[in-house]
Amino acid sequence: MKKLIFILFAQFVLAQQNPQDSISYEYFYEKELQQIVSLKQQQIGRSFNPKKQLEIAEIYKRINCEDSAYAAYYKVFDKEFKKLTLSDDAFNELLFSLHTTESSKHNYNKDRRYFLELLKQRTIKGTNDQWLAKIENERFKDYFIDSLKLGKAKEIINGIKKTNYYQSNSTFRSVILLNEGNLNTKINNFKIAESNLFHALDLAKQNKDYLRQVYCLINLGVNENKQKNYTKALSYFDQIESIPNSKYNIKIARIIASNKGNAYYGLKDSVNLKHQDDLYYKLDNIISDFSKNSNFYEIDVAYQTKEKDKKIEELSSFKKTFNTNKIVYSVLLFLVFLLALYSFVRWKKSDKTKKLLNKENQSLSIENKKTKHELETVKSIVTNDFILLKNKSKVYLEALIYVKSDGHYLNLYTTSKKEFVRGKISEIEKQLPPNFVKCHRSYIINKNYIKQYNSMEVIMTNGQDIPLSRGFKF
Known part of the structure; x- marks a missing residue:
């Protein structure tokens, strides 16, 4: 990641009240945008050129525009699926790219695994275990996200390390070692995690894999953050600035801002913590605003200008044609006028009905506000109430911090005690007021007791780390 980009960005955002509204992707990716145009x-x-289309998709993917990358990949897939012109290896790579693009979106929870399953069917009988290893690595990611299935994730990693592809391909080996390091950090095997990550970093340096070097340093910092070695964690994050990485810059910057914020929080450095929090939300807003425009209008300005020039020429040609066909066009214009007149009469007839509907809508809006007010009153009453457990114990909701499911039993943690009772988390969820949210399939938390949270976990005021499900957002 280039240091100059961060300096320019910091200066710009400090000078603007709403920088996320004024900074476009063009500010960061001018070269890539010109390449796409x-x-x-x-x-x-x-005629359709799949190789050129794949090149466009790769650039879109590199600049974090998953929607446009996915659309570009899918155009190739749609053409190739009907009549395959790419080689088998190239088509397999296309399926894998579609899957990774689909599943890499921030807070994305609609991944169907369709392309991964299609890839598995195509390669299951192959003698080379390359795709087996890569597909297993995608399965590892699913289990890694779920804190209750980390044992299965470890089992998959161990299986991947036995494949020939892992043994023979140093780039893939660095990917797996990085994932193994993340897993060991998550289960608090910090020394083993550090060894995994340093090994992955060495391989990435040998391969000049700048993106993997960045990820290794980020995760070394996360490893130190979890051990409360905050100064050492910051040193790893700072090293990233010297790596000439050109991929995923904005999203990587958001990850770094989040983790630096965690370190400054541990150091009780409120000034730098606020700076990192502001930077994180500004970057997040830029990415979110941009993702809403999947057509990526900014990069098509040059193309659109050409199209306008072409239309001007067409209009000039139409003028010449009109002069030679005045009677025909006059009749057509008259018919258009009659159609417009008929539409106007129809509109006038329906206008009275629309006014009545608007009046009814206004009265419904007033009733809706009253209902909302009554619901808020009910919520405030429920928040101060209690629930009665199956063992006849009372748990006051204002003191309940979180609920954890453990098989057929529930653990209820309050500010003063812990209750253990038989039951299902779905049953108790129905008894709780709106300030309680189910952030994971095994946890319900009281938002009033949240101390801090990020995209992976939430820290309660009693110091407990609660995992967040992928796709959950407050």
Whole structure:
């Protein structure tokens, strides 16, 4: 990640009240945007070129535009699925790229695994275990996210390390060692995690894999954060600035800001903590705003200008044609006028009905506000009430911090005690007021007792770390 980008970005955002509204992807990715425009222009008026389309998709993916990358990949898939012109290896790579793009979106929870399953069917009988290893690594990610299935995740990692592809491909080996380091950090095997991550970092340096170097340093910092070695963690994050990485810059910057914020929180450095929090939310807003525009209008300005020039020429040609066909066009214009007149009469007839509907909507809106007010009153009453457990114990909701499911039993943690009772988390969830949210399939937390949270976990005021399910968002 280039240090200059961060310096320019910091100066810019401090000078603006709403920088997320004024900074576009063009600010960060001018070179890549020009490449996409150029590639699109090269294909105007020509037959579909899958290789050029894949090149566009790769650039989109590199600059964090998953929607547009996915659309570009899918265009190739749609053409190739009907009539395969790519090699088998290239088509397999396309399926894998579609899967990784689909599953890499921030807070994405609609991944169907369709392309991964199709890839598995195509490669299951192959003698080379490359795709087996890669598909297993995708399965590892699913289990790694679920804190209750970390044992299965470890089992998958151990299986991958036995494949020939892992043994022979140093780039893939660094990926797996990085994942293994993340897993060991999560289960508090900090020394083993550090060994995994340093090994992965060495391989990434040998391969000049700058993106993997960045990820290794990020996770070394996370490892130190979890051990409360906050100064050492910050040193790892600072090293990233010297790596000439060009991929996923904005999202990596958001990850670093989040983890630096955790370190400054541990050091009780409120000034730097606020700076990192502000930076995180500004970057998050830029990414979120951009993701809403999947067509990526900014990069098509040059192409659109050409299209406008073309339309001007077409209009000039139409003017000449009109002069030679005045009677025909006059009749057509008259018919259009009659259609417009008919539409206006219809609209006038329906106008009275619309006014009545608007009046009814206003009265319904007033009733809706009253209902909301009554619901808020009920919520405030429920929040101060208690629930009666199956063992006849009373648990006052204002003192309940969180609920944890353990098989067929529930653990209820309050500010003064712990209750253990038989039951299902789905049953008790129905008894709790809106300030209690189910952030994981095994946990319900009281938002009034949240101390801090990030995209992976939430820390309660009693110091307990609660995992967050992928896709959950407060």
